[in-house]
Amino acid sequence: MRAEPAIAILLRALEVAVRPSQVTTADALELVSGPLCGIDPTRLRALGRALRIAARIDDPTITPAPSDELLRDVLRGSRSLPTDEKLVDVCATLQQFMKLMSDAHQMIERGAAPAEVLWLLWSGQCIDRTRAHGWPDRLRRQALDGSRSADHDVDAVMALFDAAERAQQRYRGVIGVRNFVLSLQEQHLAAEPVSERGVQGDVVRVLTAHRAKGQQWDAVWIAGTQEGQWPDLRPRGSVLESDRLMVDGVGPAMSPSALLAEERRLMYVALTRARRQCVITTLQVAEDAGTQPSRFLSELEVPWVHADRRPRFTTSLAALVGKLRLAAIDSSNSPAMRQAAMRTLDELAGAIDDAGLALVPAAASSTWWGMEELSVRETPVRESDEPIRLSGSAIDSIGDCPLKWFLEHDVHAEVPRGEATKFGSVIHAVADFIAKGEVPQDLDAADAFVDRVWRDLRFEAPWQSTAERAIAREAIQRFLNYHQGAQRELVGTEDEYSAQIEVPTPDGGTEQVRLGGFIDRIERDDDGNYVPIDLKNMKTPPAEKEIPEHAQLGVYQLLLREAGYDVGGAALVQLRADEKGSPDFPKVQIQEPLPRESPTWIELKLGDAAQTLRDEAFDARENSLCKFCAYRTSCPTQTQGKQVLS
Incomplete structure (x- = not known):
């Protein structure tokens, strides 16, 4: 029952009515946008914007919470609705819904049974006779107009009320209503008529013994007749026996x-x-302490058939198609078996319903991955006369896995940014503002700036936000110490540079490469040499042996050299890692200046990456980052991705 949409929304409302002060963000969004309140997404977004504006006016010193959290606070009663003339109708609708939920809570506090509270929520009629919604009327009209889904929803709600009526004496009051909701949420087998309405013809029905009462079949199988399961003599209800409360x-x-x-x-x-x-199945373990048949079976006085193990069989169409496909392609099988498997697949693929739709579409070989020939794009991804555009981070990405780089940058199959990336953006912004004098060089002032934007970062759990916030403070402290104690003169922050250069390629030719990027900091040493600084927030900094040919630092040096500056090396400043022996200072990893003779090691790397892109050799390459890759299911080097090509 709990999977029925109409039942799910009523159960959610019933659960919230028990403890309205504990309504969650997810509860708030589902209820307000659902049929009990009925605010459409467009109006809901407008309400969220108005709530954020009001929150910003109430306290201009902090960034307002997300709109869904503000809406939750409104339902909890800890925040007022906005006084926006354009949202009068939305606010009135929400106030009426809140009144309905308040009335439901009062009924539960007075000891009402679940059926009584459900009727209040379903009908939408508050105690003062005002209506909060017209959901029943809408469903009735739609059902009379021939809507099958509306008719099904009405049946589902009727089944829910039947269940509530049966529980009338057992579940009452706060604890009773809560236990009633839990009993339905934990239901695993169909126990109500709505789940059985679609059952017609010769089918196997899986029911509880209670649900089977009043019905009969030619053949019945009874499973799970082990001692301890049937009879189940454990006390009913919860550990505290709340079901005994009258x-x-x-x-x-x-x-x-x-x-x-x-x-x-x-x-x-x-x-x-x-x-x-009637067939009864049970389990028996040889040891006395193991699983034994139910005591009821000995009372039947009928002969038993012992089976040492259950024969293997296929229990679903998807599994059957999979077994047939394996049999068809397995070269160790005889030709006759492989042909028989293909014939069966063809028969399954040809099966259609009354509407002409395939019953087993997965059996059609035309739908299988790897059956089509590899396609070749008619026109190149990049025009042959245009330079290859590259950045420092792209070189390593292309080298690690060209396919991943292609999917991210050419196909634009990006995945959402992780919280680690957003964390880095906040720290970079604070560092830039401090360097430009827009934020005082003081830990508390910088911390206050972070607090203004931190709530906009969404973490999976509150403890993660707390932990990362503490790490952010440590990172800012390390940056301040680095900034204030820098031995070189700061000459620029977040400056953009670009250059077009010719680089040698592995095939003996050359490519025009267009480089570009923003450099976090540019410092000048006592000899007048420019040193690009890359601020990093990595949990695990690269090994020292990787720094001499760190591609991003090499590109920054090349950009400054092409801009006409003398370059004195480059450095990574690791704000999340401390310098050995100095926990308040960041770890600094220095790269030596580029050689004056060309081609340098970074130009060779650029040529290698440029040829990969020009030749469109987007091969998949296994590396240590594969387990974190978002494209594993379409990667031919991974077990779960081999289906794409084979």
Whole structure:
């Protein structure tokens, strides 16, 4: 039942009504945009903007919380609605919904049963007779107009009320309503008529013994008849036995003998569902302490068939198609078996329903990965007379895996930025503002700036935000110490440079390469040499042996040299890693100046990357970062991606 959309929204509202002060962000968005409130996405975004504007006016010193969190606070009662004339109708709708939820909470506090509270939420009629929504009327009209989904939703809601009526005496009040919601959320087998309405014809039905009452079939299979499962003599309800709470006090608990009698009656119900044949399955472990058959089975006095193991069989169409495909392509199988597998696949692929749609589309070989010939683009990705555009970070990315670089930059199949990237952007911004004098060179002042934007970063859990915030403060402290104690003169921050140069390629030719990039800091030493500085926020800095040919630093040196400056090397300043013996200072990794003779090592790397892009040799290459790659499922070097080509 819990998977039915109409039931899910009512259960969510019922759960929130138990403790409205604990409504979550997800609850708030689902309820406000759902049929119980009905605010459309466009109006909801406008409301969110208005809430952020109001929050900014209330406290201009901090960045407002995201709009969904502000909406949650409105439902909790800790924030007022905005006074925007353009949103009068939206605010009125939301206030009426909040009134409905408040009335539901009051009913629960007074000890109402789940069915009573559900009727209030479903009907939308508040205690003062005002209406919060017209969901039932809309569904009724749509159902009468022939909408199958609306008709199904009405059936689902009726099934929910049936379940609530059966629980009328068992679940009441705050604890009772909460336990009723939990009982439905933990339901695994169909226990209500709505889940069975689509069952027609000769099909196998999987039911609980309770649900099977009143029905019969020619053949019935009863599974799970092990001692401890059937009979199940464990106390019913929760650990604290909240189901014993009554309006007038605590009721008696069910005795073990009464539980055994109830379980025996339930077994009788299951047995008598069969008209002709009933098969009972159980498990038995040789050791006395292992799983044993139910005590009820010995009372039946019927012969048993012992099976040492269950034969393997396929339980779904998808698995059947997979087995047939394996049989068809396995060269160790006989030609007759492979042909038989293909014939069966063809038969499955040709099966259609009344509407002419394929019943097993996955069986059609035309849908299988790797069946088509590799395609070749008719026109090149890059015009032959245009220079290859590269940056410092691109060189290593192309070298590590050309396919990944192609998917990210040419196909634009980007994945969302991780929090580590956003963390780095914040620290870079603070460092830039400090260097330009826009933020005082003081830890508390810089920290206050970070606090203004930190709430805009979304972490999976609050503890992650807290931990990263502490690391951010340490990183800023290291930058301040580096900035204030720098031995070189600062001459620029976040300056953009570009240059077009000719580089040699591995095939013996040359390529025109267009370089570009922003340099975090440019410092000048006592000899007048310019030194590009790259601020890093890496958890694990590169090994020292990688620094002499670190591509990004090499490109920065090349850009400054092409701009006409004398270059005195480059450096990585690791703000998340401390200098050995000086925890308040960042780790600094220095690269020696480029050789004066060309081609330098960085020009050779540029030529290698340029030829890869010009030849469009976007091969997949395994490396240490594969396990973090977002394209594993389409990569032929990975097990889960080999399906693409084979």
